Amino acid sequence: MSEPINGNLMSDQIEGFAVCLVDAIERRGAMGCSLSRIDGGESRPFSVIVVRTFSNDYLGYVNRCPHESVRLNIGSGAFSSVDRSSDAAGTVQDSRSTL
Template sequence: MSEGIIGNLLSDQIEVFAVCLADAIERTGAKGFSLSRIDASGECRPFLIIVLRTFGNDYFGYVNRCPHDSAWLNIGSGEFFSPDRSFLRCGRHGARFEIDTGVCIDGPCNGQALEPVALTVIDGDVCLRGVKLLADDRRADLFEDSGETMDVMIHPD
């Protein structure tokens, strides 16, 4: 699969961007992606999203930002889910969000919701719809080390 604009979706003329292979995310799994979005002023901005796949094989997408304090959901633990995997969870404050709606049901942002992103599956690819992205294969993967701390190992001579 190659990332980039893969075409217009039917007659709606909506650009779609292939994010990953649909099978790259396990059922009841999630994966974070670091993309670059072009804003209204034409500037390139980081666009961090989460793509979730349910056991029923539905895909949901959200901006990876807790409405309480804008922290990544997976900050700290590196996990997106509550221990029983039935809710999305903010790693900083423990807020819990419904998977299919993004609504916070418990925590400091109770009643608020994650910002959804429109996804569709086309020819085995999970695609983002309606967002103007910059295709840049050189960008760093901000989720490769999502912890808040860094371990340093010193080897004696």
């Protein structure tokens, strides 16, 4: 597990964390990672999603639906997208944009 995250993630100071090898996520794929952060003086789990775009950019998101307050993993660990489609490998199929 990585080092705990201290402070506000939305602050002007952005920190980077190595969570996996770059080739561990296929293009247009996603991987869930469990980090920890300090909250109220205690270490708490913090689930994130790392997405690799078709153009080889890596983006990180909090693994929580803002509407339902549940994790975005479904069934076997695949991630759902806006149109609720995904495949068994966890590839995100987003109908609004090309990842």
